[in-house]
Amino acid sequence: MSEKSNKKGTxxxxxxxxxxxxxxxxxxxEVPLGYTPEAxxxxxxxxxxxxxxxxxxxxxxGVDIPGFIKYIVSGDFTAAARNIWKRNSLPAVCGRVCPQExxxxxxxxLAKKGSAIAIGNLERFAADWERExxxxxxxxxxxxxxxxxxxxxxxxxxxxxxxxxxxxxxxxTVLEAFHKPGGVLVYGIPEFRLPKAIVGQEVNFLERLGAxxxxxxVVGRTVSLDELFEQGYDAVYVGVGAGLPRFMNxxxxxxxxxxxANEYLTRANLMxxxxxxxxxxxxxxxxxxxxxxxxxxxxxxxxxxxxLGADRVRVVYRRSRxxxxxxxxxxxxxxxxxxxxxxxxxxTRYLGDEKGRLxxxxxxRMELGEPDASGRRRPVPMExxxxxxxxxxxxxxxGSGANPLLTGSTEDISLNKWGYISADPETGKTxxxxxxxxxxxxxxxxxxxxxxxxxxxxxNSIHDxxxxxx
Amino acid sequence: MFKIVKRxxxxxxxVILDEIEAPLIARKAKPGQFVILKANETGERVPLTMADxxxxxxxxxxxxxxxxxxxxxFKSLQVGDSFQDVIGPLGKATHxxxxxxxxxxxxxxxxxxxxxxxxxxxxxxxxxxGIIGARTKDLLILEDKMQAASHxxxxxxxxxxxxxxxxxxxxxxxxxxxxxxxxxxxxxxxPMMKFxxxxxxxxxxxxxxxxxxxxxxxxGMCGGCRVTVGGKTKFACVDGPEFDGHQVDFDExxxxxxxxxxEEKKCDDDYCRLTGE
Numbered sequence: 001m002s003e004k005s006n007k008k009g010t011x012x013x014x015x016x017x018x019x020x021x022x023x024x025x026x027x028x029x030e031v032p033l034g035y036t037p038e039a040x041x042x043x044x045x046x047x048x049x050x051x052x053x054x055x056x057x058x059x060x061x062g063v064d065i066p067g068f069i070k071y072i073v074s075g076d077f078t079a080a081a082r083n084i085w086k087r088n089s090l091p092a093v094c095g096r097v098c099p100q101e102x103x104x105x106x107x108x109x110l111a112k113k114g115s116a117i118a119i120g121n122l123e124r125f126a127a128d129w130e131r132e133x134x135x136x137x138x139x140x141x142x143x144x145x146x147x148x149x150x151x152x153x154x155x156x157x158x159x160x161x162x163x164x165x166x167x168x169x170x171x172x173t174v175l176e177a178f179h180k181p182g183g184v185l186v187y188g189i190p191e192f193r194l195p196k197a198i199v200g201q202e203v204n205f206l207e208r209l210g211a212x213x214x215x216x217x218v219v220g221r222t223v224s225l226d227e228l229f230e231q232g233y234d235a236v237y238v239g240v241g242a243g244l245p246r247f248m249n250x251x252x253x254x255x256x257x258x259x260x261a262n263e264y265l266t267r268a269n270l271m272x273x274x275x276x277x278x279x280x281x282x283x284x285x286x287x288x289x290x291x292x293x294x295x296x297x298x299x300x301x302x303x304x305x306x307x308l309g310a311d312r313v314r315v316v317y318r319r320s321r322x323x324x325x326x327x328x329x330x331x332x333x334x335x336x337x338x339x340x341x342x343x344x345x346x347x348t349r350y351l352g353d354e355k356g357r358l359x360x361x362x363x364x365r366m367e368l369g370e371p372d373a374s375g376r377r378r379p380v381p382m383e384x385x386x387x388x389x390x391x392x393x394x395x396x397x398x399g400s401g402a403n404p405l406l407t408g409s410t411e412d413i414s415l416n417k418w419g420y421i422s423a424d425p426e427t428g429k430t431x432x433x434x435x436x437x438x439x440x441x442x443x444x445x446x447x448x449x450x451x452x453x454x455x456x457x458x459x460n461s462i463h464d465x466x467x468x469x470x
Numbered sequence: 471m472f473k474i475v476k477r478x479x480x481x482x483x484x485v486i487l488d489e490i491e492a493p494l495i496a497r498k499a500k501p502g503q504f505v506i507l508k509a510n511e512t513g514e515r516v517p518l519t520m521a522d523x524x525x526x527x528x529x530x531x532x533x534x535x536x537x538x539x540x541x542x543x544f545k546s547l548q549v550g551d552s553f554q555d556v557i558g559p560l561g562k563a564t565h566x567x568x569x570x571x572x573x574x575x576x577x578x579x580x581x582x583x584x585x586x587x588x589x590x591x592x593x594x595x596x597x598x599x600g601i602i603g604a605r606t607k608d609l610l611i612l613e614d615k616m617q618a619a620s621h622x623x624x625x626x627x628x629x630x631x632x633x634x635x636x637x638x639x640x641x642x643x644x645x646x647x648x649x650x651x652x653x654x655x656x657x658x659x660x661p662m663m664k665f666x667x668x669x670x671x672x673x674x675x676x677x678x679x680x681x682x683x684x685x686x687x688x689x690g691m692c693g694g695c696r697v698t699v700g701g702k703t704k705f706a707c708v709d710g711p712e713f714d715g716h717q718v719d720f721d722e723x724x725x726x727x728x729x730x731x732x733e734e735k736k737c738d739d740d741y742c743r744l745t746g747e
Binding site (some may be wrong): 223 | 480494495498508512513514515539540543555556557558559560562607641686687689690691692693696697698702709722727728729733734736737740
């Protein structure tokens, strides 16, 4: 017994095979290649099967992690996938994009001894295996309740609500403003991190369970929230995302060559502009590209620019490396692909030519001062440290604000001072009867899994409401 | 799917009118608002301000000039075929109010957008003077409809082939000289809107223009359509498409509209080679 647990504790983590950096930096194929069944079983076998699993506490949707891993150890991958589905309707997505290192894997006992169980890789493996080899048999759903729910926004939180409520027997219609469902999973996260075919199949899975997905429906324009109730919906979940790009608000920002990350990534991902001219939507292919910001969206933008043929891609960030908000894996991947980091640097103005095209930026060097409200040390400009940096494209990835399209057309929903929807953190209830909200339109820009966690709580609350009342 | 139920070709096929089934949009749309159309899987999202709507029939009408690959693909669809995606109504509607005398200036295909606004301004009780112009007679569209929507209609062509020989600004100037005007609405090519706004500023007459910059989503998410208005950045898709013409930085807008000229040309050339156009 002691020998076995000793072996489990010390066996090393199965590495994830990847495309080599010098190859992948010029293609849009997925970077990690996925575990083989043997590697997955070997990795799963490292799990200590803790009685009180701290990994589950670290998961915003409470996936039964030891449970699904145990099925992988025994080679029953279908059972593993079905076990995950009970708590997470998008496992192939979460296995790829969750920040496991600060969630489940960060809480893993083995993380303290050496390397955590590769929970994300195993989740991805189970979901991929079931999608590619499974029978396609659907999990059971409850008998129909006759209640109708509208979900506004087909992103991660909306899809989670849809999956949960369908399972509980309610009729669900998901309304999506874009022409394709998936939200940030299709317009934001690039193909090389999350293949769009996988998102399509996860959405298809929900449709097979009975969810209706209506695209091109801009709630707040095509139809109002109140009209949804008039149409007979009993409850509405609003998961529209943040959806308003922030700019630097410095001179020259409207020069040609400066794009928000939202625009750049939407062109590349949703519109498949990386396949131009096979697809009609163009995307500017900068040769000397600067990305402003250092979150995951900045890394996605920088790596996309490299894949679109840039000679040089620089991430310019006003704080230091320790404060970079991106996942460490993304930063690591970006560095391997030749992305340069210019830290403690901030642009003060953009420079352009007589044709209104970007030619560079004036930057100022920063140093870290006292901690600010976020707890991070505040970057302070250094006097007389301005210098010019040439570049032909800037992608602004400094965060998002609250898009007022829906909230501005709905009078009785209370917003906070930043324009996000005020919702009960435990239930997602808004100030408008029958309306719940969750994800980035409540919290501000965050992660896929936190949006899903909010969707899970709201779905439970909506179910209670449809069963017992407000 | 969004079926084309009626098609008219104008200006020798250079300008197309499509009436499209889109009941949800038709029910909601107001003059001045736009839709985004996408013909097929590989297509672009193209914003077009609506030229008309029929809530009872459940249709919307768009009029577009065939200028590049996307509009050539639109034209290649036939009556009975469908656009894959139509999204809307987007943007703010025109504020229709009784002000007194209003001049509606439309240039090129801008006349198509001008028409429902002109009609709306007349319906709320304004005295409406229409001015429409085009490069040449064949490119002039919707003369009958504008005639019906205005109390007076003045026509001009750049080459003198029809109506007044000269620009809409010449005719507008005569109107402004001869009577009190409370509002000018100008919709057409950016240079036209620029010079109309410049002229009306001299006369101190409030002026609305409708902008159509490059955009992707049309819901305020991408910021591609940003324009400088009164020194501040606005998003045409959600803050507009109509703005105070005296405040718009038209020169910047013209430069931004040039952003994808090489790509647009390549796409168009490839398409023409393939289809033999």
